[in-house]
Amino acid sequence: MTFRRTRCPHCKGKLEPGQRIHSSCIDGYAEAEAAKAERKKAKELRAKHRVERAEDRKRRRELEPIGKLEKRAEAAVNSYVRARDHYKRLGCISCDKPWNWDGQWHASHYRSVGAASSVRFNLWNINRACWICNKLYSGRIDAYGPALVRRIGQEKVDWLKAQNKPTRWSREYLERLRAVFARKTRRLLARMA
Numbered sequence: 001m002t003f004r005r006t007r008c009p010h011c012k013g014k015l016e017p018g019q020r021i022h023s024s025c026i027d028g029y030a031e032a033e034a035a036k037a038e039r040k041k042a043k044e045l046r047a048k049h050r051v052e053r054a055e056d057r058k059r060r061r062e063l064e065p066i067g068k069l070e071k072r073a074e075a076a077v078n079s080y081v082r083a084r085d086h087y088k089r090l091g092c093i094s095c096d097k098p099w100n101w102d103g104q105w106h107a108s109h110y111r112s113v114g115a116a117s118s119v120r121f122n123l124w125n126i127n128r129a130c131w132i133c134n135k136l137y138s139g140r141i142d143a144y145g146p147a148l149v150r151r152i153g154q155e156k157v158d159w160l161k162a163q164n165k166p167t168r169w170s171r172e173y174l175e176r177l178r179a180v181f182a183r184k185t186r187r188l189l190a191r192m193a
Contacts, residue, residue, distance in 0.1 A: 069171060079126060079185050094108070
């Protein structure tokens with residue numbers, strides 16, 4: 001048994017036996033098929049451009065300097081620290097401003113990034129501070145130290161002080177670190193909302 005088409009592919013009207021398309025529909029059907037082929041071609045072209053753009057982004061990411069990746073990773077860690085300390089209702093580590101102060105908050109490093117790059121991303125080393133202490137008074141280390149001892153303990157502070165080895169971070173580590181802390185920050189902010 002063979003399949004016989006009973007409807008016109010263009011107008012969907014009933015066909016006479018032996019017909020494949022109505023004679024009045026031939027031009028319209030040809031135009032519709034040409035338009036369909038054109039849309040398919042445009043779709044394939046868009047898909048090709050999408051793949052090319054993704055490859056370009058990947059190549060640009062591979063050519064990005066490590067310093068730029070370090071700054072992005074540090075920004076992600078800093079935003080997590082600010083959210084963490086807000087969630088715990090901790091104020092400025094240096095001057096004890098309350099946690100709900102309306103000013104700008106920074107993530108202040110006890111050991112600076114230039115002095116101790118090995119603890120740049122260490123969460124013991126980074127705490128929330130008001131912009132006045134962090135920017136104007138360079139972290140107020142004289143008040144930061146005792147507050148940090150109260151917060152994390154003397155052993156951990158001594159360990160932070162002992163870390164003096166310069167560290168080079170790999171590209172993969174920095175990208176992974178940024179992704180992990182961005183995800184942790186989103187989860188923490190969702191919990192606070």
